Amino acid sequence: MRILSRLSISLATACVMATSSANADTMSKSDFINFDPKQAALGQLLFYDKILSGNQNISCGTCHHHTLGGTDGVSLGIGEGGEGLGPNRNPGSGETKIASRIPRNAPALWNLGHRDVRVLFHDGRVEVTDAKGGRFETPAEARLPHGLNSILAAQALFPMSSDAEMAGIASENPVGAAFEERIDHGWEAVANRVRNTPEYEPHFAKAFPHVAAAQDITIVEIANALAAFIGTEWQSFDSPYDTYLTAGTPLPADAERGRQLFFGEAGCAQCHNGPLFSDQGFHSVGVPAFGPGRIDGQRDIGRMETTGDPDDAYKFRTPSLRNIALTGPYGHNGAFPTLRDMIRHMANPEGSLADWTPDMASLPKVAWLQDADFKVMSDQNEMQRLLANLDTTKVSLSDADISDIEAFLHTLTGASAETLPMGRPDTVPSGLLVD
Structure with a gap:
């Protein structure tokens, strides 16, 4: 999960500086x-x-x-x-x-x-x-x-x-x-x-x-x-992790080990830092490609589509990790069904890509689209370009390490995240059906 290679020295330095303060970052209504x-x-x-x-x-x-x-x-x-x-x-x-x-x-x-x-x-x-x-x-x-x-x-x-x-x-x-x-x-x-x-x-x-x-x-x-x-x-800053920061309430043992890995040798906080758990930057992490894409009916070149800069190819915005346990599947195209799958991918993108199978994607069945859903995966040139633009380096994590990091990520779920103040209205002024 160390997002280091191919990033500029200045960006890496900024990430390290942000990481050093990330343990003390929470938020309040005034933010x-x-x-x-x-x-x-x-x-x-x-x-x-x-x-x-x-x-x-x-x-x-x-x-x-x-x-x-x-x-x-x-x-x-x-x-x-x-x-x-x-x-x-x-x-x-x-x-x-x-x-x-x-x-x-x-x-x-x-x-x-x-x-x-x-x-x-x-x-x-x-x-x-x-x-x-x-x-x-x-x-x-x-x-x-x-x-x-x-x-x-x-x-x-x-x-x-x-x-x-x-x-x-x-x-x-x-x-x-x-x-x-x-x-x-x-x-x-x-x-x-x-x-x-x-x-x-x-x-x-x-x-x-x-x-x-x-x-x-x-x-x-x-x-x-x-x-x-x-x-x-959708404001949320009352998670167990926030209570840990503001009141010193200990995290469960596995989550505490995960926290130390997250902010330490696993390197997650180099990009998932600050109160939002995101550097709001863009990184190419090799999420498996599938679906219609945004170019040529199958390709998705990420940030490069916006900037036109080849250096931005296959880069996507770093997502916030707050309430991440509630918002799967994961990746810019939802390639990974569980947090555990996503953590494992970030630790070893090339290995994860090799092991990924289409049944991991959560795609409601559409008979007339299924032939095209995974067409891009047979484009060897595109797959090679995706791998060639990786910003990540492999990190060795045991199954226990992955479980601990996953436990820590669950402590980022807000206590009130599923009981929001306004919720869904029963009716709307147009009289149309409310989903």
């Missing part, structure tokens, strides 16, 4: 953006309302559900056109059935409202670019609307614009057609949907003083409300 509670209440409704999707058949909550730790519990999700929830979600049928899986695992939402969060998505394609956190680099470039309250608001705009995730295709609905024409036209179409739902007007007026009538509702208010909900709802 989070102070979102407006009224906007968060509105955001809860929008988060679970399928009105934001082109065909009005999927919501943010479908793939980031409260009952599934803020994720969908599968390796690669079934998006727009599917039916049901989590591992039981099916791909739909007829003309509206899905054409492909979502190419990456649904990322967890924990602590994304922390003031230190600077980059989002597995490839970091949404990034804060100023010290105050009000300017962002995104795929929308100059078409990103002004007035977004946080990086979370900027991020919330993009699942809406994806035909596979929420928008649908142009021939199916006017929202999908508007997004195909131009991304900001799509956002305007979504906002128009909400404006034309009378039941939403009082909620927006309550949350945003400048909204006097329905015509004042824009995609900015929608995104800001979603950000307020996500940023306040």
